[in-house]
Amino acid sequence: MRAIAIREFGAPEVLVEVERPDPQPGAGELLIRVTASGVNRPDVFQRKGAYAPPPGASDLPGLEVAGTIAAGDPAELAAAGLKLGDRVCALVAGGGYAALCVAPIPQCLPVPAGLGDIEAASLPETxxxxxxxxxxxxxxxxxxxxxxxxxxxxxxxxxxxxxxxxxxxxxxxxxxxxxxxxxxxxxxxxxxxxxxxxxxxxxxxxxxxxxxxxxxxxxxxxxxxxxxxxxxxxxxxxxxxxxxxxxxxxxxxxxxxxxxxxxxSTLRPRSVAFKGAIAGALREKVWPLLEAGRIRPVIERVFEAADAAAAHALMESGQHVGKIVLRWTNE
The missing domain is CATH 3.40.50.720 (NAD(P)-binding Rossmann-like Domain)
Structure with missing residues (x-):
C-alpha cells in the first residue's frame, strides 16, 4: 500500500511517500480502505520526535481516517452494526496516513448521513x-x-x-x-x-x-x-x-x-474500551446533530496525500481555521 512515513525527525519535508505491506486486522479490528485522513497537531509533534506512538501502534502518523470497510470478521462487524463495504470513520492510535488502515471496531463510527468521506475524516480526533x-x-x-x-x-x-x-x-x-x-x-x-x-x-x-x-x-x-x-x-x-x-x-x-x-488528559494511549465508550456517546448524542446539519465539519483545505508536507506546513503556519485533510486516490 501507499503510505506517508517520517523519514527522520524534522521539518515537514521529512514526510515521504513509501510502499508498505498491507496491514491485516486482528481480533476486534477491521481494515479500512482509506479515502481521507485528518491532519492534527499531534501528527506534527510526532514528526518532530516529540510524541511517540504508544506501544504496538503503527509508526506511521495519522490519528483519524474515513473510507470503506475492506476486511474484518463478519460476526464481529455485525455485532457492531457494521458490514463489509460500509463507509466509516475511525479514531486510531497511528497509521492513518496510509491507503489502508487497521482500526479497533469500537473506535469506528458510520459516516454521518449527508457527509462525504473528506468531511467524515475531519471528525474523530476533535x-x-x-x-x-x-x-x-x-x-x-x-x-x-x-x-x-x-x-x-x-x-x-x-x-x-x-x-x-x-x-x-x-x-x-x-x-x-x-x-x-x-x-x-x-x-x-x-x-x-x-x-x-x-x-x-x-x-x-x-x-x-x-x-x-x-x-x-x-x-x-x-x-x-x-x-x-x-x-x-x-x-x-x-x-x-x-x-x-x-x-x-x-x-x-x-x-x-x-x-x-x-x-x-491525553487520548492516544487510552484503552480501546475507553475510546469505544466515547464513540458510543458520540453516536447517540452528536451524530444526529451532524446529520441534521445543526453542527458541521469545518475544513480549511484538502491536500493530496502525496502533499502531506505542505499540509503540515500549513498546520504549523497557524493560517487555518478548522481542519486540514489528506485525500487518497485508491486504484
Whole structure:
C-alpha cells in the first residue's frame, strides 16, 4: 500500500511517500480502505520526535481516517452494526496516513448521513477529544460558560459548536480579528483577540465578573495561572496540550478558596474500551446533530496525500481555521 512515513525527525519535508505491506486486522479490528485522513497537531509533534506512538501502534502518523470497510470478521462487524463495504470513520492510535488502515471496531463510527468521506475524516480526533474533555472530564452543563483557548483550531471549532449545541455560552480566544470573526460565525458568543487584549480581564468583563465555568486549554505554561483568575467558583480547567510549556505557577490558595479544579488528559494511549465508550456517546448524542446539519465539519483545505508536507506546513503556519485533510486516490 501507499503510505506517508517520517523519514527522520524534522521539518515537514521529512514526510515521504513509501510502499508498505498491507496491514491485516486482528481480533476486534477491521481494515479500512482509506479515502481521507485528518491532519492534527499531534501528527506534527510526532514528526518532530516529540510524541511517540504508544506501544504496538503503527509508526506511521495519522490519528483519524474515513473510507470503506475492506476486511474484518463478519460476526464481529455485525455485532457492531457494521458490514463489509460500509463507509466509516475511525479514531486510531497511528497509521492513518496510509491507503489502508487497521482500526479497533469500537473506535469506528458510520459516516454521518449527508457527509462525504473528506468531511467524515475531519471528525474523530476533535470530536472524541472535545467530548471526553469538555463534557466528561470538564462536566460542562447547559447554562454554563465555556472558554476555548484557540477557538479557530480544529479542536476549537468543534468545541464551539458542541458547547452551543448543548446549551452553554462559549467565549473563545484567537490570534487575529479575522479568526475571531470566523469563530463568531460558527456560533461563539464572544471572541477575544489575545494579541490585542488580556483574555483574563475580557472574560471577567464579558461574564459580569463571574468568570468561565470550564476552560479548554491547549496552551498550558503560564496560561494556567491566568486561567485560574478568570474561572467562576467551582470552575474547571482541562488541559489537553502543552504548546506553551509544561510548567505552570498557580495560586494554590485560590484553588482552595474557590474550589477550583485543574485537570487534563491525553487520548492516544487510552484503552480501546475507553475510546469505544466515547464513540458510543458520540453516536447517540452528536451524530444526529451532524446529520441534521445543526453542527458541521469545518475544513480549511484538502491536500493530496502525496502533499502531506505542505499540509503540515500549513498546520504549523497557524493560517487555518478548522481542519486540514489528506485525500487518497485508491486504484
Amino acid at each position: 470530536f472524541f477529544t472535545v467530548w471526553s474533555n469538555v463534557f466528561d472530564r470538564g462536566g460542562l452543563k447547559a447554562g454554563e460558560t465555556l472558554l476555548v483557548q484557540g477557538g479557530s483550531s480544529g479542536i476549537g471549532v468543534t468545541a464551539i459548536q458542541l458547547g452551543k449545541a448543548f446549551g452553554a455560552s462559549v467565549i473563545v480566544t484567537a490570534g487575529s480579528d479575522d479568526k475571531c470573526a470566523a469563530c463568531l460565525s460558527l456560533g461563539a458568543d464572544q471572541a477575544i483577540n489575545y494579541r490585542s487584549a488580556d483574555f483574563v480581564e475580557e472574560v471577567k468583563r464579558l461574564t459580569a465578573g463571574r468568570g468561565a465555568d470550564v476552560v479548554l486549554d491547549m496552551v498550558a505554561g503560564d496560561y494556567v495561572g491566568r486561567e485560574l483568575r478568570c474561572l467562576a467558583d467551582d470552575g474547571r480547567i482541562v488541559i489537553i496540550a502543552v504548546q506553551g510549556g509544561v510548567k505552570s505557577e498557580i495560586n494554590a490558595g485560590e484553588v482552595l478558596r474557590r474550589r477550583l479544579t485543574v485537570t487534563g
